[in-house]
Amino acid sequence: xxxxxLSEAGTLKKLLDAIKELxxxxxxxxxxxxxxLQAMDNSHVALVSVLLEATGFKRYRxxxxxxxxxxxxxxxKVLKCAKDDDECTIKAADEADVLNLVYEAKSSDRIAEYDMxxxxxxxxxxxxxxxxxxxxxxxxxxxxxxxxxxxxxxxESVRIEVSKEGVRFASDGEAANGSVLLRxxxxxxIGKVTQSKSKTLKxxxxxxxxxxxxxxxxDEEEAPDGKKIKKEKKVKKExxxxxxDMDDDEEFKARSDDEGEDEQDENEDExxxxxxxxxxxxxxxxxxxxxxxxxxxxxxxxxxxxxxDSDDEDGEAGVRIEMNAHVSLTxxxxxLVNFSKSASLCSRVQLMMSNDVPLLVSYDFGQGHIRYxxxxxxxxx
Amino acid sequence: xxxxxLSEAGTLKKLLDAIKELxxxxxxxxxxxxxxLQAMDNSHVALVSVLLEATGFKRYRxxxxxxxxxxxxxxxKVLKCAKDDDECTIKAADEADVLNLVYEAKSSDRIAEYDMxxxxxxxxxxxxxxxxxxxxxxxxxxxxxxxxxxxxxxxESVRIEVSKEGVRFASDGEAANGSVLLRxxxxxxIGKVTQSKSKTLKxxxxxxxxxxxxxxxxDEEEAPDGKKIKKEKKVKKExxxxxxDMDDDEEFKARSDDEGEDEQDENEDExxxxxxxxxxxxxxxxxxxxxxxxxxxxxxxxxxxxxxDSDDEDGEAGVRIEMNAHVSLTxxxxxLVNFSKSASLCSRVQLMMSNDVPLLVSYDFGQGHIRYxxxxxxxxx
DNA sequence: CAAATCGCTG
DNA sequence: CAGCGATTTG
Numbered sequence: 194x195x196x197x198x199l200s201e202a203g204t205l206k207k208l209l210d211a212i213k214e215l216x217x218x219x220x221x222x223x224x225x226x227x228x229x230l231q232a233m234d235n236s237h238v239a240l241v242s243v244l245l246e247a248t249g250f251k252r253y254r255x256x257x258x259x260x261x262x263x264x265x266x267x268x269x270k271v272l273k274c275a276k277d278d279d280e281c282t283i284k285a286a287d288e289a290d291v292l293n294l295v296y297e298a299k300s301s302d303r304i305a306e307y308d309m310x311x312x313x314x315x316x317x318x319x320x321x322x323x324x325x326x327x328x329x330x331x332x333x334x335x336x337x338x339x340x341x342x343x344x345x346x347x348x349e350s351v352r353i354e355v356s357k358e359g360v361r362f363a364s365d366g367e368a369a370n371g372s373v374l375l376r377x378x379x380x381x382x383i384g385k386v387t388q389s390k391s392k393t394l395k396x397x398x399x400x401x402x403x404x405x406x407x408x409x410x411x412d413e414e415e416a417p418d419g420k421k422i423k424k425e426k427k428v429k430k431e432x433x434x435x436x437x438d439m440d441d442d443e444e445f446k447a448r449s450d451d452e453g454e455d456e457q458d459e460n461e462d463e464x465x466x467x468x469x470x471x472x473x474x475x476x477x478x479x480x481x482x483x484x485x486x487x488x489x490x491x492x493x494x495x496x497x498x499x500x501x502d503s504d505d506e507d508g509e510a511g512v513r514i515e516m517n518a519h520v521s522l523t524x525x526x527x528x529l530v531n532f533s534k535s536a537s538l539c540s541r542v543q544l545m546m547s548n549d550v551p552l553l554v555s556y557d558f559g560q561g562h563i564r565y566x567x568x569x570x571x572x573x574x
Numbered sequence: 575x576x577x578x579x580l581s582e583a584g585t586l587k588k589l590l591d592a593i594k595e596l597x598x599x600x601x602x603x604x605x606x607x608x609x610x611l612q613a614m615d616n617s618h619v620a621l622v623s624v625l626l627e628a629t630g631f632k633r634y635r636x637x638x639x640x641x642x643x644x645x646x647x648x649x650x651k652v653l654k655c656a657k658d659d660d661e662c663t664i665k666a667a668d669e670a671d672v673l674n675l676v677y678e679a680k681s682s683d684r685i686a687e688y689d690m691x692x693x694x695x696x697x698x699x700x701x702x703x704x705x706x707x708x709x710x711x712x713x714x715x716x717x718x719x720x721x722x723x724x725x726x727x728x729x730e731s732v733r734i735e736v737s738k739e740g741v742r743f744a745s746d747g748e749a750a751n752g753s754v755l756l757r758x759x760x761x762x763x764i765g766k767v768t769q770s771k772s773k774t775l776k777x778x779x780x781x782x783x784x785x786x787x788x789x790x791x792x793d794e795e796e797a798p799d800g801k802k803i804k805k806e807k808k809v810k811k812e813x814x815x816x817x818x819d820m821d822d823d824e825e826f827k828a829r830s831d832d833e834g835e836d837e838q839d840e841n842e843d844e845x846x847x848x849x850x851x852x853x854x855x856x857x858x859x860x861x862x863x864x865x866x867x868x869x870x871x872x873x874x875x876x877x878x879x880x881x882x883d884s885d886d887e888d889g890e891a892g893v894r895i896e897m898n899a900h901v902s903l904t905x906x907x908x909x910l911v912n913f914s915k916s917a918s919l920c921s922r923v924q925l926m927m928s929n930d931v932p933l934l935v936s937y938d939f940g941q942g943h944i945r946y947x948x949x950x951x952x953x954x955x
Numbered sequence: 956c957a958a959a960t961c962g963c964t965g
Numbered sequence: 966c967a968g969c970g971a972t973t974t975g
Binding site for chain 2: 343344346371373
């Protein structure tokens with residue numbers, strides 16, 4: 194059985210608001226590590242991946258893995274009955290066909306209880322490649338929202354181009370053409386677009402421990418493996434959290450691994466630092482590495498050591514751009530606008546890109562993350 | 575070519591917001607003195623006239639007069655892509671078919687550039703009579719907004735009546751009738767409704783020169799016709815501007831003169847000071863009067879001398895009422911509500927009225943003005 | 956100046 | 966029911 198208690202129902206409400214227009218039905222996969230959800234959007238163009246770490250809950254218990262088939266429209270309605278600051282407990286018996294939600298006002302003078310019907314949903318558990326990317330842009334989520342919103346007024350699609358000049362978002366429309374150029378915020382010493390030749394960037398996981406650890410390892414010379422070391426600067430996430438670790442990663446990795454991506458992970462060599470990260474996982478066995486990650490500090494450390502200067506600086510406000518190669522991709526603005534609704538969950542967003550592969554838009558909040566994958570338009574420039 | 579830089583894109587945004595629902599396409603007429611726009615509303619019931627003085631720009635250059643045919647809906651979209659405090663530069667080559675807009679964040683780490691298509695628009699350059707009015711009401715723009723909004727909830731039209739009692743806005747509706755009476759704010763010496771028998775008021779021009787001149791003629795005794803003379807007090811505008819002159823004025827005046835309103839002007843007697851102003855103009859001999867107007871200075875002078883005392887006082891907060899004759903006119907509230915959107919541009923609004931002639935609603939802001947003309951409903955009371 | 960909420964229109 | 970716009974609050 195599952196029993197999970199969230200301190201703030203608002204977290205769940207925002208999460209549902211962020212994806213309910215993209216997906217109507219989906220399985221919430223629950224296991225001891227937390228809850229994940231993966232689904233293609235209704236038109237099968239985009240993929241959304243959500244993670245809620247067990248550690249992010251005030252209380253979490255899940256005896257055995259179980260999928261909860263939920264109609265997101267129904268869940269949205271039920272969640273609207275909760276106040277943002279209510280404590281929210283969700284429960285499901287092992288073979289239950291209903292999900293029980295209890296909302297308790299912090300003052301505890303009000304308790305509301307709802308039972309929502311569950312449904313059987315074919316779980317098209319898609320494997321998500323653990324791709325490495327040629328460019329990563331980290332910026333305030335509100336700025337991303339603003340840009341895609343602005344450009345969506347003009348045209349249907351946007352060309353995102355990362356070069357040493359910065360990152361450019363350009364859209365052509367009937368009435369007007371528009372282009373927004375963001376330069377790396379020059380905060381600290383490393384104030385410019387990082388351009389490392391061959392290293393590959395992996396997505397920064399704030400929440401994901403693995404990644405973090407890895408980074409930390411990488412960054413630090415004293416990495417356990419002892420491999421670390423190029424000291425390339427990769428950016429780890431400076432996501433909002435910093436401390437929370439995710440368990441899911443394993444899953445993701447597994448999947449990605451399945452994809453054969455794991456190898457790549459190892460390939461981190463390109464990014465020496467990352468390799469460290471991967472190792473951990475592998476080493477996880479080890480787990481120590483994870484700890485490191487877990488220690489939110491890891492992120493920061495990484496930053497501090499590597500690019501952190503800039504990170505910290507850009508940290509909460511600026512734009513950070515990292516690239517190994519020039520990338521230029523075109524995407525549907527409609528989807529990006531949709532993705533950008535997640536800005537309410539997190540103040541920063543990461544865009545991970547490589548030519549001809551799907552864009553990854555990642556919002557990492559304290560208790561997990563929400564990630565969107567969107568294939569580029571072909572014939573894009 | 576045109577190149578003009580505004581310190582705050584917000585100014586342009588507000589201006590477009592104020593007129594975009596009234597007009598869909600219009601020519602921005604650019605010349606060395608600034609930018610003007612004149613257009614009838616889509617249903618040809620109201621006329622809107624906008625002025626942006628060259629001196630109000632951070633940088634302004636226009637080698638030769640050029641009309642920029644703009645679809646206001648498109649321009650609104652493009653302007654939405656600017657933040658209110660961005661610096662905004664608009665550029666157009668001499669025979670260009672696109673208008674280039676560049677927005678620069680004050681922090682300068684973001685530069686957005688847009689190219690908007692221009693179109694050829696039949697310039698129905700309407701002559702705007704440089705009418706003299708029997709009553710002028712100057713009040714906080716927010717108050718005007720509130721009044722027409724309130725009354726629009728009750729009925730379709732409003733009767734505006736200026737008498738020695740003050741100015742009354744009254745509307746009759748199915749469910750209720752409403753009436754709002756504003757009395758002159760008793761600020762300075764001239765704290766009450768000015769009631770001059772026959773003198774006519776011209777709109778206070780901050781920017782329009784022409785208008786000013788015309789009035790002058792009437793007021794002064796030495797009017798060419800020899801008719802003038804009553805020495806009526808007319809109010810010039812205390813608008814924000816003061817220096818920039820418009821070329822258009824010529825046109826405007828011509829028409830107003832045609833109206834035969836001049837005679838009334840002469841009645842200024844009540845406010846001796848004003849007469850002085852008028853004289854200048856008139857002295858110019860007959861037509862000279864027009865010239866005088868052109869000199870924007872005329873405006874300010876007029877004010878200072880005549881009723882200015884009161885103007886200054888009520889100046890920023892109160893209601894100022896000036897009248898030469900009792901006026902009572904009925905207007906469509908729908909339009910007035912629309913006009914009142916300009917309140918975001920300026921804290922004061924002027925209403926200029928004479929029986930049976932179009933109402934002039936004028937918002938004068940630092941860098942120009944926006945004026946609306948609306949014909950009264952016939953059969954009005 | 957920006958964000959969130961409510962209302963209105965499609 | 967969803968999206969867009971307007972208004973209000975922070």
